[in-house]
Amino acid sequence: MGFLSYFISGVSLGAVYAIIALGYTMVYGIARMLNFAHGDIIMVGGFVIFTIVSTLGMPPLLGIVVAVAACTVLGVTTERVAYRPLREASSLAVLITAIGVSYLLQNIALLVFGSNPRQFTSVVTLPNLVLAGGALTISSTTIVTIISCIIIMVALTAFINKTKIGQAMLAVSEDRGAASLMGIDVNKTIAVTFAIGSALAAIAGALLCSAYPSLTPYTGSMPGIKAFTAAVFGGIGSIPGALIGGIILGVIENLSKAYISSQLSDAIVFAVLIIVLLVRPTGILGRKINEKV
Amino acid sequence: MMKNKVRIQNAVTYGMVILFWAVIQIMDKTGHLSSLFKGLLVPLCMYAILAVSLNLTVGILGELSLGHAGFMCLGAFSGAFLTNCLETAVPSVGLRFFLALILGALVAGVFGLLIGIPVLRLKGDYLAIVTLAFGEIIKNLINVLYVGRDANGFHFSMKDTTSLGMDKETGVVLIKGAQGITGTPRAATFTIGILLLLLTLFIVLNLIHSRTGRAIMSIRDNRIAAESIGINITKYKLMAFSISAALAGMAGVLYAHSLSTLQASSNNFGYNKSILILVFVVLGGLGNMRGSIIAAMLLTALPELLRGLNDYRMLIYAIVLIVMTIFNSSPKAIELRSVVMSRLRGGAKKEVA
Amino acid sequence: MAADNKSVKMTGGAVKNGASSGQAAGTKDSGAVPTLEVKNLSISFGGLKAVDGFNVVIGKGQLYGLIGPNGAGKTTVFNLLTGVYKPDTGTILLDGKNITGKKTIEINQEGIARTFQNIRLFKELSVLDNVKVGLHNHHKYSTLEGILRLPSFYKVEKEMNERAMELLSVFDLDKECDYKASNLPYGKQRKLEIARALATDPKLLLLDEPAAGMNPNETAELMETIRFVREKFNMTILLIEHDMKLVAGICERLTVLNFGQVLTQGETSEVLNDRRVITAYLGE
Numbered sequence: 001m002g003f004l005s006y007f008i009s010g011v012s013l014g015a016v017y018a019i020i021a022l023g024y025t026m027v028y029g030i031a032r033m034l035n036f037a038h039g040d041i042i043m044v045g046g047f048v049i050f051t052i053v054s055t056l057g058m059p060p061l062l063g064i065v066v067a068v069a070a071c072t073v074l075g076v077t078t079e080r081v082a083y084r085p086l087r088e089a090s091s092l093a094v095l096i097t098a099i100g101v102s103y104l105l106q107n108i109a110l111l112v113f114g115s116n117p118r119q120f121t122s123v124v125t126l127p128n129l130v131l132a133g134g135a136l137t138i139s140s141t142t143i144v145t146i147i148s149c150i151i152i153m154v155a156l157t158a159f160i161n162k163t164k165i166g167q168a169m170l171a172v173s174e175d176r177g178a179a180s181l182m183g184i185d186v187n188k189t190i191a192v193t194f195a196i197g198s199a200l201a202a203i204a205g206a207l208l209c210s211a212y213p214s215l216t217p218y219t220g221s222m223p224g225i226k227a228f229t230a231a232v233f234g235g236i237g238s239i240p241g242a243l244i245g246g247i248i249l250g251v252i253e254n255l256s257k258a259y260i261s262s263q264l265s266d267a268i269v270f271a272v273l274i275i276v277l278l279v280r281p282t283g284i285l286g287r288k289i290n291e292k293v
Numbered sequence: 294m295m296k297n298k299v300r301i302q303n304a305v306t307y308g309m310v311i312l313f314w315a316v317i318q319i320m321d322k323t324g325h326l327s328s329l330f331k332g333l334l335v336p337l338c339m340y341a342i343l344a345v346s347l348n349l350t351v352g353i354l355g356e357l358s359l360g361h362a363g364f365m366c367l368g369a370f371s372g373a374f375l376t377n378c379l380e381t382a383v384p385s386v387g388l389r390f391f392l393a394l395i396l397g398a399l400v401a402g403v404f405g406l407l408i409g410i411p412v413l414r415l416k417g418d419y420l421a422i423v424t425l426a427f428g429e430i431i432k433n434l435i436n437v438l439y440v441g442r443d444a445n446g447f448h449f450s451m452k453d454t455t456s457l458g459m460d461k462e463t464g465v466v467l468i469k470g471a472q473g474i475t476g477t478p479r480a481a482t483f484t485i486g487i488l489l490l491l492l493t494l495f496i497v498l499n500l501i502h503s504r505t506g507r508a509i510m511s512i513r514d515n516r517i518a519a520e521s522i523g524i525n526i527t528k529y530k531l532m533a534f535s536i537s538a539a540l541a542g543m544a545g546v547l548y549a550h551s552l553s554t555l556q557a558s559s560n561n562f563g564y565n566k567s568i569l570i571l572v573f574v575v576l577g578g579l580g581n582m583r584g585s586i587i588a589a590m591l592l593t594a595l596p597e598l599l600r601g602l603n604d605y606r607m608l609i610y611a612i613v614l615i616v617m618t619i620f621n622s623s624p625k626a627i628e629l630r631s632v633v634m635s636r637l638r639g640g641a642k643k644e645v646a
Numbered sequence: 647m648a649a650d651n652k653s654v655k656m657t658g659g660a661v662k663n664g665a666s667s668g669q670a671a672g673t674k675d676s677g678a679v680p681t682l683e684v685k686n687l688s689i690s691f692g693g694l695k696a697v698d699g700f701n702v703v704i705g706k707g708q709l710y711g712l713i714g715p716n717g718a719g720k721t722t723v724f725n726l727l728t729g730v731y732k733p734d735t736g737t738i739l740l741d742g743k744n745i746t747g748k749k750t751i752e753i754n755q756e757g758i759a760r761t762f763q764n765i766r767l768f769k770e771l772s773v774l775d776n777v778k779v780g781l782h783n784h785h786k787y788s789t790l791e792g793i794l795r796l797p798s799f800y801k802v803e804k805e806m807n808e809r810a811m812e813l814l815s816v817f818d819l820d821k822e823c824d825y826k827a828s829n830l831p832y833g834k835q836r837k838l839e840i841a842r843a844l845a846t847d848p849k850l851l852l853l854d855e856p857a858a859g860m861n862p863n864e865t866a867e868l869m870e871t872i873r874f875v876r877e878k879f880n881m882t883i884l885l886i887e888h889d890m891k892l893v894a895g896i897c898e899r900l901t902v903l904n905f906g907q908v909l910t911q912g913e914t915s916e917v918l919n920d921r922r923v924i925t926a927y928l929g930e
Contacts, residue, residue, distance in 0.1 A: 034418060036568075082615050085623040092357070093622035096575045099568055100614035107608040225425070225564065232422045261451075263471075267433035270426035277423055278411050496793055503792030503799065504782060504806075511768045511779045518766035521728060522846050523754035523783045532789065580770075 005136055006258040007251060012142040012211065014250020015149035019204040020227030021234070021242035022156065023197030029173040029237035030193045031087075033094045037078065037101035039224015040109075041198050045071045045205030046215050047109060050120055060123035067202040075198025076191050084187065102221075109217035122210035145207045152200065153243055160239070165192055173237065226253075226266075229273050235286025244284055248272075303498050306583040307491065313590075314487045333597055335551040338486025339544045340593045342493045344573035344585035346540035349497050351571065352580035353506065354533040355513030356413065357421040361541050362566035363428030366557055367404050368397030368542025370435055370468065373477040373549035377467055378442070390480040394489070394546045401542020404431075405535035413530045425564050435557040440468040473556035474549070481550040489547055490586070493540050497582060500536065509533045576617060679742040681706045681882040682850055687726055687736030696722045698906040700736070702884075704850070704899075709876055710884045711897030711914065715927055718903040720886045721763055724852050728760050729753040741849060755783060757849035761839040761856065763886075769828035773819055776827050776838055777810040780845025785809070813841045816878065817871065833864045837871065844879065851875070853885035857892050865889055869896050894918060902926065 020042060027035045048070050049063035082097045126140035160166035168189045171179040180186045208223060209215055226249060234245025249269055256268040276284065317334065320326045343361060350358045372393035376386075383389050412423050439450040441457040443464035448457040454466055468474055500506050508529045511519040520526055549555045559565070573592060577584030595613070599606035620626050680703045687700040697719045704710045712720050725731045727738060729750040738746045745756050759780075768776050785806045787798045814820040817837040822830060830838060836856055843851055856872065857865045869892055875881055887893050893900065894914060901911040904926045910917055917923060 028418075034421075082619070085619050085625060088624045089622040092351075092575050092579070093618050096572055096618045097615050099572060100611050100618065103607065103611035103614065107611055111604055111608065221565075229422060229426070232419065236418070261437065263437050264433055267430045270430050273426050274412075274423050274430075277415060277419055281415050281419060283419075499793045499795060500789070503789070504778075504785075504787060504802070505789040505792055507771065507775050507779050508782055510771055510775075514768035514770050515766045517730075518762065518768065518842075519779070520750040521754060521760055521762075521766075522780045522842060523751045524779065525751055 006254050010251035010254030012145045014247035015145045016204050016208050017227045017230045017250050018149055018243045018246025019200050021231040021246045023201050024228045025231040025236055025242045026193050027197050030169055031190045036098040039220035040102050040105040041071050041201040042205040043220030045202030046209040049206055050118055054121055064206050068199045071198040071202035072195045075194040079194040106217045117214040117216050120209040120213040120215045123206050124210055141210045232283055233273050235283030238285040241285035299502055334483035335481050335486050337590050337593055338490050339548050340589040341490050341586045342544040343570045344589040345493050345497055345582050346537045347570050348574045348585045349533055350537040351574050354509050358424040359421045359567045360424030360428030361570050362562045363431035364401040364538040364541040365545035366431055366562035368401040368545030369549040371400040372397035372546030373474045373555050376477055386478045386480050390550055394543055397546035398539040398543040402535045402539030405538025409531045409534040428567055432557050432562045436471050438468055439470050441466045475554045481547050683739040685737050688734050689731055695906050702901050706882055707880055708882055709896055709898050711893045711900040712886045714903035719906040720903055724854055754846055759843035759846045759848035760852035761843055761854055763854040765835050767827040773825050773827055774810055774823040776842050777813055777845045778806050780842040781806050817841045851881050851883045855886050857889045865892055
């Protein structure tokens with residue numbers, strides 16, 4: 001039963017990675033940029049919920065709604081101010097501003113909330129699920145996380161395939177120039193992508209902090225990197241890839257923490273990533289790109 | 294001709310470093326140097342070396358690496374390990390430091406080669422994330438590494454000190470997991486740092502302006518064309534990558550000898566450190582070694598110089614970073630700058646252009 | 647680091663041959679080994695036969711044209727000859743030596759150099775350095791000698807500069823030697839690409855649509871240059887071209903490719919008057 005319990009919590013952690021990875025993968029696919037600040041949006045979402053629930057004593061659901069709204073605005077604003085001016089510049093320049101935004105968000109949080117860890121109250125208030133006569137307990141947070149991830153995946157896939165703006169996103173990711181010639185507003189499409197990615201980051205923040213309740217200005221940094229790893233692992237630009245990459249990564253991380261070494265779990269995760277990329281250089285579900293001679 | 298222009302450019306770069314050294318010496322002698330700034334001198338040199346060496350990979354070879362701190366970490370630990378090992382065999386600290394520099398560069402260079410062989414087939418962001426992964430793995434592994442020595446020789450463990458199984462009388466723990474290496478003599482001085490920076494510049498600049506450098510840059514500019522005229526892509530990619538790693542390793546040894554305790558913490562050698570170095574390279578200009586040095590030194594000194602502003606200094610740093618990048622790279626800003634520049638130069642020159 | 651060949655090899659290659667350009671162009675002395683002989687070359691991509699049973703024999707010093715409608719597989723033939731793709735079947739003999747299946751860089755060292763349909767220069771390097779990269783395998787010193795600036799560095803660099811300037815002056819590019827390659831006008835970029843290919847001292851030069859994007863004046867000038875290169879270096883040249891005026895003007899023999907297969911080959915005038923060729927280009 002020990003294995004099963006580690007496995008399920010690994011799936012749950014992976015589900016959080018998958019939700020974060022979606023933000024990375026969509027932004028990468030559509031705006032062709034590595035948004036290093038994405039992880040810090042998670043942290044901002046966490047602090048917004050913390051403020052509303054723990055400081056102001058409001059209901060958690062309200063906290064989540066406000067966090068989603070705040071992160072959406074934040075995501076769109078950073079895109080407008082820091083990334084859009086560099087749309088035609090080299091991808092490295094955008095990477096550097098993204099790093100700048102990351103530092104900025106971390107340091108604002110540091111100023112407002114200080115560096116001491118804050119105790120985050122779980123947004124999930126349901127009772128835990130006890131199975132097999134008490135031998136296996138699955139926390140309600142785990143269940144809610146996995147269910148949220150499934151709902152988000154289904155909704156996002158439907159959104160992209162069924163709505164006009166979703167189709168526009170696909171078109172922009174395929175060929176930005178051609179899309180704009182076909183009358184698609186590229187700037188608006190990219191802004192929507194950032195809005196969705198940031199809203200998802202807020203939800204990921206709520207779920208992540210519920211499972212790992214210690215909140216600091218650097219909370220989002222490492223999960224952000226891991227989620228990006230998951231996105232690359234699954235094949236960056238691919239939504240099912242983000243899901244698969246996230247889950248596999250979460251499971252590997254949890255199982256190696258349990259059975260090998262908690263200090264080496266990150267090293268193991270990264271080692272698996274390297275092996276996958278060496279075998280499949282564009283990730284599990286990534287498309288192969290051939291350079292024409 | 295071009296040749297002379299290159300020579301003058303290089304001379305300016307060397308001259309700038311030497312001038313900086315001289316100014317600091319004078320300020321030190323006349324007592325104009327705060328102790329805070331004195332503590333910053335070795336890190337300034339270290340970051341400049343790291344930036345120049347990373348620029349070889351990113352600017353000259355054209356491959357994005359986010360694992361530079363990993364190579365620095367390897368150099369730091371192998372160098373400090375050697376210095377501590379030879380404590381009795383080689384009494385001279387200076388000589389030990391020198392040997393440590395060579396070993397650190399060698400170890401990092403060999404790892405650069407070993408990692409480069411599988412990894413350099415990947416491109417762009419994939420290469421970036423894999424190098425980041427390697428950097429993190431190196432840091433994590435060193436973090437759980439225990440090494441001791443007793444009368445019977447060396448003992449290694451990935452668990453703890455007791456599982457080293459050493460002789461109680463003669464056993465000495467050299468590397469103590471997350472606590473790292475302690476007691477390395479603090480032999481790194483500003484002058485040594487500047488000398489190492491000059492050495493780095495000498496290697497990198499001479500490399501770039503040679504047959505090998507042209508081959509490396511031809512791969513950056515057009516891999517397929519380079520192949521078609523007989524350039525061995527793998528060989529030159531590996532060469533650039535491992536030289537870059539070796540120089541980072543050397544910077545690591547310098548770093549290790551400026552601290553009394555060396556730990557493989559995320560703060561010291563995490564991916565954030567690699568990113569920080571990349572920031573220097575990009576802001577200084579890809580392929581521009583002088584720019585790398587200036588950016589590394591200014592941005593390292595900036596948070597310290599802003600210390601008066603206390604809590605706000607990192608905030609200002611972040612804003613400076615964003616604004617500078619947009620100013621440097623945004624097409625609109627570049628256009629604006631060229632308009633302003635041509636206005637300043639006056640109408641006569643405009644016609645020539 | 648010291649993996650480079652230590653010996654400083656002088657080639658002098660191309661120029662040395664220039665003296666013996668007395669050989670009448672296009673004459674194929676029977677009995678001599680052809681510079682290029684390709685037999686039954688095929689490759690398919692996902693079931694589609696891109697090149698199917700391609701044959702060609704090119705004698706030393708010949709100026710040979712490969713023509714055909716868009717998508718006929720001409721560039722694929724070049725990519726097969728230069729090792730970018732590995733053929734499914736067939737053999738490629740260069741001066742009688744089997745080079746089938748070798749890697750791109752080995753094939754270049756065996757003696758085939760090429761240009762590209764979409765120009766591929768080393769954009770950030772100077773015009774001079776572009777050619778010097780082409781000289782890479784003929785003028786050597788080790789990386790360590792380069793870093794330490796040993797006498798061999800200065801000696802070999804001087805040789806390289808002289809050789810590169812010689813080549814550049816052939817193409818009237820010597821005045822622009824310090825320009826960044828990307829700052830050259832289009833026509834000169836094409837010429838620089840040919841100069842760079844020649845720097846590798848090839849036996850066979852492949853030109854992929856050298857006149858693409860040129861106006862009639864530039865094309866006429868290019869024809870002269872190609873002729874001149876053939877005369878001066880006694881070079882064997884295979885070129886892909888759509889400009890029929892250029893093809894008719896300088897190629898001695900032609901092979902016409904259609905849907906991956908050889909439609910016909912022979913003397914230029916015969917081939918261009920062949921009804922099948924006209925049909926292939928214009929349709930039924």
